[in-house]
Amino acid sequence: MNVPISAPYWLAAGERHPQGVREAWSRGAPAMLRTGLFFDAVRLSAEVVHARAGGGDRDAVERVFREAGVECGVIVNPARRWYYVLVPCGTAASWDESGTEALGTACFLGVPAPGRGGPPGAHWLLGPPLGAEGLCGPGAVKAVAVAAAG
Template sequence: MIKQTAYSRAVSDWLAEAHPNPAQAKAEWGDPSRGHVALIPTGRTFDTVRVAAEIVHATVDAEDESSVAAFLSALVDGPVIHDAYRSASAYYLLVPLGSCAHHLDDAAQLLAPGTTWLGVPEPTRTARPGAYWVLPPRQRDDLCIPGYVDQLIRAGRRKLAEPPAAVPGVEEGVQECREPQEGGTH
């Protein structure tokens, strides 16, 4: 069992208080069969924006965990969970209540407050397997900065929409694949 400091106890208490039964959340964190993950409803203490991994990775221009963590720490400055179990993985950014209601599409979506339960890893769980904190909360009420969450999403969408880079030294029109001519070689 991990020794809990006053700091980690305060963060654990804060996250658990988002659950209607805080003792249940703490019990779920202690259960290895549940992956040390508690189901906590969104919209009580914080809202959550789910961002597709492809958007985050496009913004960061990397997929490795240390690059993503360093970039997110510098940009959103708040707690982020990575769901590493899902085949289409996602990042979950904890934001202030009501601050990101405009995110409504599949790639970046506010989880419906009050009706969505988020898998929240035990506060000291910062590595795979399963859901883990890319950036754990540092204190009570530690949340991502909404404007920077928006910047992250917009930058990723822009990068994903960019056409592939041209190959240096090759004419622009020649880069498109074409059907072979009859009798021609490939």
């Protein structure tokens, strides 16, 4: 995954210790970022997404997200078997899609290093958004949740 090195740092702009974020990312580790500042996140079960994709094959899983209109901002946490989709700040306040959980104010998310596109550990299934305008629309994420559940 070829991501401009400075592009995703806006995700950490509100952190009290942005240097700690950069240090974690330089080691290839996820950085714990607060949601509800510049982005929220919606958590989807890997079990449900994989059932819709017909398995855990990366291409098939990407296709599920892309067909719903999600083009970037999807994090995989294989250890916990979750997908996290980054959405606009404030989405969590009104999110009500069953089988999912929205992370907003007062939550934290392990965000992988910008260029980390594969295992081991947390990584980007679909690369980080390059700015707030690249966050996933809530409607597209709901479409994934509905498709995955159906």
